[in-house]
Structures are given as structure tokens and as C-alpha cells.
Amino acid sequence: MTSVLLDVSNISLSFGNNRVLHDINFAVLEHSIHAIIGPNGAGKTSLLNCISGFYRPQEGSITFGEHDLTKTPTTQIAPLGIARTFQNIALYTGLNTVDNLMAARHIHMKQNSIQSMLYWGRAKREEIENRRFVEEIIDFLEITEIRESIVGTLPYGLRKRIELGRALALEPTVLLLDEPMAGMNADEKEDMARFVLDIHERKGVTIVLIEHDMGVVMDISDQVVVLDFGRKIGEGTPDEVKNDPGVIRAYLGEAHRVSETVADG
Amino acid sequence: MASIKPAGEFNTAYEQDMRFLRNPRMIILAIIAIAVTYYLPNLSPGYLGPTLNLLAYTIIALQGLNILTGLCGQISLGQAAFMLVGAYASALLMIHINWPIWLTIPAAGLVAGGVGLIFGLPSLRVKGFYLTMATLAAQFIIPWLTRNIAPEYLGGTSGSIEVPVPVIFGVALNDPVKFFYLSFTVLIITTILTNNVTRTKLGRAFVSIRDNDLAAELLGVNLFSYKLRAFFIAAALAGVAGALKAHYQRGVGTEFGYGLGESIILLGMLVIGGLGTRLGPFFGAVTLILLEDVAIEMGARLAEIFPDQSAQLLTSFRPIFFGAVLILFLIFEPRGLAHRWNLIKAAWRLRPFAR
Numbered sequence: 001m002t003s004v005l006l007d008v009s010n011i012s013l014s015f016g017n018n019r020v021l022h023d024i025n026f027a028v029l030e031h032s033i034h035a036i037i038g039p040n041g042a043g044k045t046s047l048l049n050c051i052s053g054f055y056r057p058q059e060g061s062i063t064f065g066e067h068d069l070t071k072t073p074t075t076q077i078a079p080l081g082i083a084r085t086f087q088n089i090a091l092y093t094g095l096n097t098v099d100n101l102m103a104a105r106h107i108h109m110k111q112n113s114i115q116s117m118l119y120w121g122r123a124k125r126e127e128i129e130n131r132r133f134v135e136e137i138i139d140f141l142e143i144t145e146i147r148e149s150i151v152g153t154l155p156y157g158l159r160k161r162i163e164l165g166r167a168l169a170l171e172p173t174v175l176l177l178d179e180p181m182a183g184m185n186a187d188e189k190e191d192m193a194r195f196v197l198d199i200h201e202r203k204g205v206t207i208v209l210i211e212h213d214m215g216v217v218m219d220i221s222d223q224v225v226v227l228d229f230g231r232k233i234g235e236g237t238p239d240e241v242k243n244d245p246g247v248i249r250a251y252l253g254e255a256h257r258v259s260e261t262v263a264d265g
Numbered sequence: 266m267a268s269i270k271p272a273g274e275f276n277t278a279y280e281q282d283m284r285f286l287r288n289p290r291m292i293i294l295a296i297i298a299i300a301v302t303y304y305l306p307n308l309s310p311g312y313l314g315p316t317l318n319l320l321a322y323t324i325i326a327l328q329g330l331n332i333l334t335g336l337c338g339q340i341s342l343g344q345a346a347f348m349l350v351g352a353y354a355s356a357l358l359m360i361h362i363n364w365p366i367w368l369t370i371p372a373a374g375l376v377a378g379g380v381g382l383i384f385g386l387p388s389l390r391v392k393g394f395y396l397t398m399a400t401l402a403a404q405f406i407i408p409w410l411t412r413n414i415a416p417e418y419l420g421g422t423s424g425s426i427e428v429p430v431p432v433i434f435g436v437a438l439n440d441p442v443k444f445f446y447l448s449f450t451v452l453i454i455t456t457i458l459t460n461n462v463t464r465t466k467l468g469r470a471f472v473s474i475r476d477n478d479l480a481a482e483l484l485g486v487n488l489f490s491y492k493l494r495a496f497f498i499a500a501a502l503a504g505v506a507g508a509l510k511a512h513y514q515r516g517v518g519t520e521f522g523y524g525l526g527e528s529i530i531l532l533g534m535l536v537i538g539g540l541g542t543r544l545g546p547f548f549g550a551v552t553l554i555l556l557e558d559v560a561i562e563m564g565a566r567l568a569e570i571f572p573d574q575s576a577q578l579l580t581s582f583r584p585i586f587f588g589a590v591l592i593l594f595l596i597f598e599p600r601g602l603a604h605r606w607n608l609i610k611a612a613w614r615l616r617p618f619a620r
Contacts (some may be wrong), residue, residue: 054482075482076485092472092481095469103486107485111465117467119464123466127283128279
């Protein structure tokens with residue numbers, strides 16, 4: 001019996017009068033791949049933003065271990081072991097690949113600023129140790145040939161991969177991926193899916209995933225949550241979700257009915 | 266691009282990859298360059314002496330600004346004011362407590378850094394243009410305070426006090442050639458410190474704030490704490506630069522500059538040299554200060570040719586020239602001279618395949 005790692009309970013979020021999330025509940029099990037799906041504007045990214053501490057929901061709690069993430073300061077969330085990637089890539093465009101990943105080692109480095117400026121003792125030791133760690137991730141993600149390229153000059157698909165690397169460099173226990181395969185071709189999607197599965201299996205990282213590609217979602221996830229207009233309309237294993245009438249209505253909804261009327265007429 | 270190494274040179278350890286001086290040849294070259302620079306003012310004490318001292322403390326102030334504006338992305342218009350704080354701090358400590366120069370310079374850095382922290386506080390709430398306005402406040406408040414409080418210490422409305430000649434190992438640094446030994450030594454130290462910032466945790470935290478502050482926060486960088494560190498380092502280096510300037514000019518106060526114009530010129534130098542690059546402060550200061558001398562010379566020559574306009578040419582040729590240079594650089598070299606230098610270096614290493 002695996003235990004609950006991340007417990008989202010009764011989350012409600014609104015911006016002014018605009019209610020974005022209504023009373024969302026779900027639990028992410030340890031070592032699982034948990035997908036969040038739903039049409040555009042359903043509140044998937046807002047939900048992820050609540051988990052990573054970027055938005056503060058008005059009601060509800062998100063329990064991770066002993067911590068309530070809705071009350072943890074944003075900068076304290078990464079050290080707990082929660083890493084994420086962004087839908088619109090948010091890399092440090094002026095740094096090269098190695099430094100982007102090294103920047104994510106920030107929370108694992110103990111050197112103080114004076115040691116940094118002197119580059120002596122602990123600072124030097126830490127830089128070398130962490131560089132080795134980062135290079136292993138670069139190897140793993142097969143981006144060795146671009147390790148010294150400035151990230152701002154690289155194409156989209158590679159940037160997505162570097163961002164995944166940066167999240168991995170945090171050594172997370174939970175990895176939140178916001179549309180890791182958006183805008184990719186079939187080959188790139190396959191690569192990305194392979195990396196996600198590898199991370200999950202080899203490093204035992206729990207993954208929460210937002211994705212529009214149903215093929216990928218149904219293939220790799222253990223549990224799926226379906227959102228529509230800020231409400232949870234379905235939950236379960238991929239097979240359960242696929243046959244859930246509520247989910248089918250949300251995705252095919254009006255078009256389904258229109259085709260019926262046409263057939264009748 | 267920038268990472269192209271000379272043919273046949275391979276790194277076999279991460280430590281080696283992170284080194285600035287990668288091989289014995291580079292270490293020897295650096296030592297020779299430093300020795301030559303120490304000797305340089307002797308070649309022409311009348312011109313190179315003052316110019317090199319001016320360059321040294323300008324570069325130190327620029328290195329500070331480079332950390333705050335170039336790495337951390339917080340535009341500051343108060344660098345000259347922080348120089349004034351450091352200048353007064355060093356002068357007063359030497360006059361009233363008799364501290365030696367090697368203590369007053371670091372103390373000047375700490376005092377100016379502390380003042381910088383105060384003006385960095387708004388960075389918690391505001392950023393971009395609005396933060397620039399907050400640093401502009403420093404540029405107005407600090408010089409005003411020096412003229413209006415404690416006139417017996419700060420010189421009051423006269424805007425200047427005398428600063429004693431520093432003495433090191435019994436040698437009085439009373440001329441530009443001797444003073445350059447001090448200012449160049451300080452410059453070497455600040456160069457090492459600021460370059461180390463760029464290759465360690467501290468510098469990466471600064472750049473992550475500049476490039477994407479939201480992501481930086483979600484990756485565990487405490488924005489406020491690191492912005493304040495950037496403000497502290499920038500102001501502290503300005504303070505060190507100001508202390509050198511004060512002891513070199515043997516006077517300090519608003520009479521000696523430290524105004525908004527100087528802050529803006531510092532920012533202009535940094536842009537011309539290359540924001541956020543290690544070489545930017547050097548290229549920027551050398552280019553603009555040498556061009557300024559050219560402008561003075563050209564103004565004088567033009568005044569000879571057109572005697573009718575000589576008064577206007579002598580007073581206004583320099584600022585017009587400076588403005589024109591800045592505009593031309595922004596159009597043709599917006600990423601600064603350091604970027605061009607990297608391109609030339611890469612082309613040289615790729616020869617004969619590069620254009």
C-alpha cells in the first residue's frame with residue numbers, strides 16, 4: 001500500500017470575482033504518475049501554481065508531509081523537494097545550459113556570499129561537486145553537445161529538455177510538469193515521454209503532469225484528474241476516465257449534440 | 266561561441282574548466298601584464314599618472330554597478346552618491362581616528378554598503394523603472410545631506426573638506442605615480458572578488474533574478490535577500506572607489522563631483538563596455554575616458570580653427586561628443602565592447618575558417 005504524498009483538499013482560488021478553482025480534491029500517491037487534464041482554461045496551471053506556492057488559494061490546504069504548502073513561503077517550497085517546469089519556458093536565457101542547471105543547485109549549496117566571492121575552501125569544493133552532479137543530469141537528458149550554449153539561442157524542444165533538467169537538478173521528490181510535450185513533434189514527444197518514465201522509474205520521483213496529448217497521458221499515467229471550468233469532473237485510472245460520461249461530455253460536449261440534431265434533421 | 270578554446274587545449278577536470286587562468290602560459294602572461302601596468306605611469310607621469318588613477322577607481326565603481334545592474338538587473342542611478350559616502354567615510358576615519366589607509370578603504374566599503382542597503386530596501390516592493398527612481402533618491406538625498414548636516418565634519422555649504430595623503434609602509438603616496446600602486450592593487454583585489462561572483466552560487470542567483478525572477482523564487486532563491494546583497498556589493502565597491510578618489514584628489518565633497526551626471530556616465534560606460542560581462546567595466550571605462558581626452562583635445566583644436574566660436578567649443582564640445590558616442594554605440598554595438606571582443610576572439614581561434 002503506497003501512501004499519499006501530496007494531498008490537495010478543498011482548494012478554491014479566485015481572482016476578484018472570477019472563481020478559477022472550485023473545491024478541488026485529490027491525492028497524489030507516492031511513486032505514481034498523476035495526470036491533470038482538461039480543456040483550455042480549466043484551471044490546470046492555476047492548480048499547479050497553487051502547489052508550487054506561486055498562487056495562494058483562498059480556501060483549502062495542500063499537505064505535503066507535515067507541511068501545508070498553501071502557507072509555506074514560496075522560496076521554502078523548492079527545498080521541501082518540489083520542482084516544476086513551466087508551460088511557457090522560464091529558463092535563465094542569458095546563462096548557458098550548465099549554469100542554468102547549476103542555478104537550480106542553489107538550495108543544495110551551503111557556501112555563504114563571502115566564500116563565494118573568495119572562491120576558497122567550501123565554495124570551490126561545492127562548485128566542483130555540484131558541477132559533477134549537474135553533468136550527470138546533462139548526460140542523462142542527452143544534451144551534452146549544448147552544455148555550453150547560451151540557452152536563449154537554443155530551439156524550443158531543447159529548451160523544454162533543459163528546463164526538465166533544471167527541475168531535476170533540485171533533486172525533487174515531486175516533479176510538477178506543465179505541458180512538457182506542448183508544441184513538439186512526435187519524435188520529440190517520444191523522447192520526452194521516455195525521459196519522464198525514466199525519471200519516474202530510476203529516480204523514484206513522483207510526477208504530476210499536465211498534458212493535452214491524450215495518447216501520452218493514457219499511456220503513462222497511473223491516475224488522472226479531469227478539470228473543467230475550475231471543477232473536478234472526473235478522477236480515476238486512465239480506463240475509468242476514458243469511459244466516464246461526464247468527461248466525454250466535457251471534451252466532446254456540444255459537438256456531440258449538434259451531430260445528433262443534424263442526424264435527426 | 267564564447268566557449269571556444271584554443272585548438273589542442275582540453276579540460277580534463279571540472280576544476281580546470283572553472284579556472285580563469287587555465288594554463289601556466291596564461292598565469293605568466295597575467296603576471297607580466299600586472300607588472301607592466303604597475304610600471305606604466307612612470308612612462309609619462311604627467312598624463313598616464315592621473316589617467317590611470319582615474320581609470321582604476323572608475324573601473325572599481327563600475328564593477329560594483331556591473332553586479333547590481335549587469336548581473337542582478339536592478340538599474341541604479343545612485344552609484345556616484347555611494348562613492349561620496351565611501352569617500353567621506355575614509356577621509357573622516359583617517360582625519361579623526363587616525364586609521365591607516367588599509368583600514369579606511371575596507372571601512373569605507375562597509376559604510377557605503379550599509380547605506381546602499383537602505384536604498385535597496387524598496388527593491389522588495391518595486392522593480393524596473395520605479396526602483397531606478399528610488400536609487401535616484403539616493404543621488405539627491407546623500408549630496409544634500411553632506412552639505413546640510415554636521416558642517417564641522419562634512420564641510421557644510423563649501424562642499425569640500427581636505428583629505429590627508431595616505432601613508433603605506435612609511436611612504437607617503439603624494440603623487441599620481443606612487444598613488445597608482447595603491448589604486449591598482451585595490452583594483453586587482455576587486456577584480457578577483459567580482460569575477461569570483463560570476464562563477465559561483467552568488468552570481469548565478471543574481472542572474473536568475475535578472476533573467477526570470479518568478480522562476481528564481483520557485484527554485485528557492487530568496488529574491489529580497491539576494492537583491493539586497495547586490496545592492497550591498499555595488500555600494501561597497503562604490504565606497505572603495507570613492508575612498509580612492511578622495512585620497513587621490515586630496516579632497517572630498519560635492520565640489521569634487523559625485524553628482525547625478527557622474528552616475529549616468531558610469532551607467533553609460535557600463536553599457537558601452539558590456540552589461541553583465543567580466544570585461545565590460547574595463548572596456549567601458551577605458552573607452553570613454555580616452556575618448557574624453559580626445560574630445561578635450563579636439564575641442565581645443567577646433568577652437569583654434571574657429572576663434573569666433575572658441576568659447577562655445579571649449580565648454581560644450583565635450584558633452585556633445587559624449588552624447589554622440591553613446592548614441593553611436595547604442596546603435597552599432599548595443600551589446601557592448603565585451604561582446605565584440607568575444608566575437609573577435611572566437612574568430613581568431615577559428616581561423617582560417619572564420620570570416
